[in-house]
Amino acid sequence: MRKKSREMSAEWALEVFDKAPFITVSMASADGNPYGLPLSLVRTDEKTFWFHCATEGKKLDVLKANPRVFLSAVTRCRPLRGPKDGSFTLEFHSATAVGTVDIVEDENTRKEALRAICMRFLPHQMEGFEEAVSRSLQKTAVVRITLTEPPVGKRKQYDANGDEMKYGRME
Numbered sequence: 001m002r003k004k005s006r007e008m009s010a011e012w013a014l015e016v017f018d019k020a021p022f023i024t025v026s027m028a029s030a031d032g033n034p035y036g037l038p039l040s041l042v043r044t045d046e047k048t049f050w051f052h053c054a055t056e057g058k059k060l061d062v063l064k065a066n067p068r069v070f071l072s073a074v075t076r077c078r079p080l081r082g083p084k085d086g087s088f089t090l091e092f093h094s095a096t097a098v099g100t101v102d103i104v105e106d107e108n109t110r111k112e113a114l115r116a117i118c119m120r121f122l123p124h125q126m127e128g129f130e131e132a133v134s135r136s137l138q139k140t141a142v143v144r145i146t147l148t149e150p151p152v153g154k155r156k157q158y159d160a161n162g163d164e165m166k167y168g169r170m171e
Contacts, residue, residue, distance in 0.1 A: 006154050008168055013095035013153030017043055020073035030065035042120040049145040050113040060141060063101050069145060071097045083162025091158065097151035101143050110142040
């Protein structure tokens with residue numbers, strides 16, 4: 001990271017992932033071509049993220065050929081004029097991480113991952129979960145991402161006095 005003064009902790013980065021409406025998952029196909037998609041992920045512990053998709057398609061083909069992925073998310077993104085010098089700038093919270101994927105075969109694990117995804121995005125609609133899963137489980141793939149190194153957080157944010165909050169300063 002070029003500006004170490006903006007680096008935040010791994011725990012802070014995980015919070016950014018939790019708050020982001022989607023996380024971009026970047027990967028590379030067997031021939032090295034890049035491929036990335038914004039996906040609706042849920043995190044269940046410090047190293048584990050989940051998403052679901054169709055049981056066939058380009059995304060799964062790429063992941064089967066090369067299971068290494070890069071995650072990125074941005075929240076609190078706001079363009080503004082610098083409070084002290086009037087420069088054009090951007091406040092943001094961002095997080096990145098590296099991991100590997102595996103396509104989950106165990107039915108109970110798949111159901112629990114889908115439950116976690118639904119609880120994140122539709123917690124007030126869970127009364128329909130069992131019926132929906134019984135209808136769609138056979139045509140739904142579940143993918144687990146396991147982080148292989150701690151996530152990295154970065155922030156540019158100003159306080160009420162117009163000073164940039166550096167070195168992990170919180171208020």
